[in-house]
Amino acid sequence: MQSFRKELWFNVPARRAFINITPQVEDALAESGIREGLVLVNAMHISASVFINDDEPGLHHDYDVWLEKLAPHAPLSQYRHNDTGEDNADAHMKRQVMGREVVVAVTEGRLDFGPWEQIFYGEFDGMRRKRVLVKIIGE
Amino acid sequence: MQSFRKELWFNVPARRAFINITPQVEDALAESGIREGLVLVNAMHISASVFINDDEPGLHHDYDVWLEKLAPHAPLSQYRHNDTGEDNADAHMKRQVMGREVVVAVTEGRLDFGPWEQIFYGEFDGMRRKRVLVKIIGE
Amino acid sequence: MQSFRKELWFNVPARRAFINITPQVEDALAESGIREGLVLVNAMHISASVFINDDEPGLHHDYDVWLEKLAPHAPLSQYRHNDTGEDNADAHMKRQVMGREVVVAVTEGRLDFGPWEQIFYGEFDGMRRKRVLVKIIGE
Numbered sequence: 451m452q453s454f455r456k457e458l459w460f461n462v463p464a465r466r467a468f469i470n471i472t473p474q475v476e477d478a479l480a481e482s483g484i485r486e487g488l489v490l491v492n493a494m495h496i497s498a499s500v501f502i503n504d505d506e507p508g509l510h511h512d513y514d515v516w517l518e519k520l521a522p523h524a525p526l527s528q529y530r531h532n533d534t535g536e537d538n539a540d541a542h543m544k545r546q547v548m549g550r551e552v553v554v555a556v557t558e559g560r561l562d563f564g565p566w567e568q569i570f571y572g573e574f575d576g577m578r579r580k581r582v583l584v585k586i587i588g589e
Numbered sequence: 590m591q592s593f594r595k596e597l598w599f600n601v602p603a604r605r606a607f608i609n610i611t612p613q614v615e616d617a618l619a620e621s622g623i624r625e626g627l628v629l630v631n632a633m634h635i636s637a638s639v640f641i642n643d644d645e646p647g648l649h650h651d652y653d654v655w656l657e658k659l660a661p662h663a664p665l666s667q668y669r670h671n672d673t674g675e676d677n678a679d680a681h682m683k684r685q686v687m688g689r690e691v692v693v694a695v696t697e698g699r700l701d702f703g704p705w706e707q708i709f710y711g712e713f714d715g716m717r718r719k720r721v722l723v724k725i726i727g728e
Numbered sequence: 729m730q731s732f733r734k735e736l737w738f739n740v741p742a743r744r745a746f747i748n749i750t751p752q753v754e755d756a757l758a759e760s761g762i763r764e765g766l767v768l769v770n771a772m773h774i775s776a777s778v779f780i781n782d783d784e785p786g787l788h789h790d791y792d793v794w795l796e797k798l799a800p801h802a803p804l805s806q807y808r809h810n811d812t813g814e815d816n817a818d819a820h821m822k823r824q825v826m827g828r829e830v831v832v833a834v835t836e837g838r839l840d841f842g843p844w845e846q847i848f849y850g851e852f853d854g855m856r857r858k859r860v861l862v863k864i865i866g867e
Binding site for chain 3: 590625626627640641642643645646647648650651652655659686687688691692693694696701702703704705706726727728
């Protein structure tokens with residue numbers, strides 16, 4: 451069994467954004483030389499997500515509106531977490547809806563994807579340096 | 590390390606449904622001959638889910654009502670994604686709540702489950718052929 | 729490839745609670761002797777979650793309030809699942825929002841975590857004995 455590890459770094463210039471990281475994960479897989487196995491891709495921060503969905507800007511707008519309805523950012527005072535001096539309690543909720551991680555099959559050296567699957571980094575508390583972990587195990 | 594891959598195909602005759610796929614995943618595991626490892630089961634389409642919960646029809650009805658409340662199908666015009674000619678923006682939301690994938694432990698050649706765990710395919714935009722991927726790694 | 733399996737048992741004296749299980753998962757990893765691989769940590773019960781987030785009591789309070797808003801416990805009669813004699817339909821919803829499982833990278837014998845990541849058992853239907861599975865594969 452082989453294993454491979456790589457960090458992807460982000461500094462999103464807005465509070466919220468969705469970034470397609472499929473090319474970076476494909477590069478990590480090529481670098482690893484692994485042909486059969488599993489890739490884990492996870493946010494290393496607890497107010498961000500990694501998820502798989504469609505690379506369609508209208509949908510990303512819809513996600514943003516929908517998540518804000520499910521877990522509004524303001525008023526800040528509605529969340530006890532913000533009493534600690536933070537203003538990101540809503541980001542911890544949004545991240546749970548969208549998920550921390552994805553696990554993707556590796557088959558014949560490629561991400562074993564359906565026709566529209568793309569991997570996204572979901573930032574819900576940006577304007578700071580944050581990381582995603584890519585861990586690959588297999589042969 | 591061994592690996593095994595199988596696709597399960599579905600053509601659900603309704604927009605939404607929950608289908609117990611535990612027997613098919615157990616068959617794939619038996620076919621693989623793997624005794625210790627991990628199984629990844631994921632929707633290969635971005636408007637469907639794979640999740641683990643109870644095989645109880647009342648609960649599935651409750652999930653359907655609840656998801657429709659969290660992310661209503663209509664009016665279609667509330668979602669920008671539907672401006673592309675699609676009518677399935679809500680399905681992309683519902684799939685995020687229910688999840689894309691599950692990872693299950695394989696122990697002594699069996700799915701290592703608690704007493705009520707069953708694997709479901711959750712369809713949110715049916716009436717077309719769609720796939721689930723089963724990938725097993727181990728020994 | 730090596731594999732390791734351990735069950736963690738809980739008997740939460742309330743309907744709902746969040747319990748930091750990171751130390752128990754770290755102990756299991758040390759016991760396994762595995763240095764590179766993946767850890768799967770999953771609830772073995774379908775009305776409980778395993779998730780990764782912040783160990784901050786204000787945030788846990790916020791999660792509890794938020795989940796109760798998204799999927800209220802009462803009135804019991806709003807859920808068909810409760811017609812079976814259960815009173816825990818809401819717990820099956822809350823568990824889907826928070827997730828069944830996490831997969832964590834193992835690097836150099838440690839959980840490969842960002843600065844604030846901690847693993848929690850989320851109980852939504854307590855006052856009974858329930859289990860979490862820790863399965864580790866690697867080398």
